[in-house]
Amino acid sequence: METRQGLPDLAPETVAGAVAATYAAGARAVQPELCCPVEYDPKWLAAIPAEVLERDYGCGDPSRWLRPGETVLDLGSGGGKICFIASQVVGPEGRVIGVDMTPDMLELARRARPEVARRVGWDNVEFRRGRIEDLALDLEKLEEWLIAHPVRDLAGYSALLAETERLRREEPMVPDDSIDVVVSNCVLNLVAPGAKERLFAELHRVLRPGGRAVISDIVASQPVPAELQRDPELWSGCISGALEEGAFRRAFAAAGLDGLRVLARGEEPWRVVAGIEFRSLTVAAWKPPVPVEAASCCAPPTAGGGGGCCG
């Protein structure tokens, strides 16, 4: 990935720790400086509790491009606002999964879930704890295992690594090819440079063939210089980790997600830091359908019309 060339690489754990601490505070109390104002369709907001709406840390609205019946995965779901909007758009035949690494955010979203379900009339949203760059690993399952098997020595460490691999393989939090639409609102920039390539690979892995990613994020008018990248605190403000706009667009194709379309682009920058403009961008990109020659009778429909013939 281009962000790794010639720039210091912040360790993913350092970045994740700083980001999780900021958003834990952002779950407990509203942090206006984390907010980039977004207008959502008011008809979806009535069902969502105020404490969720007040903690809007998004920068776009990927839910506008969802359809009834779809299975949606929201990366970095925060207080759950996009998931609760998506729940209404996809309807009772659809399904929504929110993934976030910050326990306080998950608690906020899970607290709101029954009330949203009551107001909407169906309950099709669930929230899971994990890293968006490692969507196979369910961190709540891993924590449960760790409590029962505390690591005290190298043998324990080895057992932990084995359990981590077993969970990814046998009980993946988000299985391969299982999602119609991956959405995300202002989160991809928060992932460390050393983990961004894996993040885009995970988008591709979890999407079904023909599925799409609809991503809102902050992008920069120039590559973010080393002195801004080196400050872990600036990551949480969606500045340090923002990719240069061209690099952001190319990262989708590099991961095998094709046909990128720009759905919305802030003409005015959200912020200007050190002469660099940071603005909101929403794009869609597609995982290619199964090639016609590889499609069997029971495969999903392909661009060429093959597959999908089992009644």
Ligand SMILES: C[S@@+](CC[C@H](N)C(=O)[O-])C[C@H]1O[C@@H](n2cnc3c(N)ncnc32)[C@H](O)[C@@H]1O
């Ligand atoms: C800017 S907020 C956006 C929240 C939500 N999408 C919204 O629109 O309000 C970022 C969220 O992503 C989560 N997050 C950041 N990096 C993450 C990662 N690597 N894996 C999982 N969650 C992450 C944070 O805990 C926080 O809840």
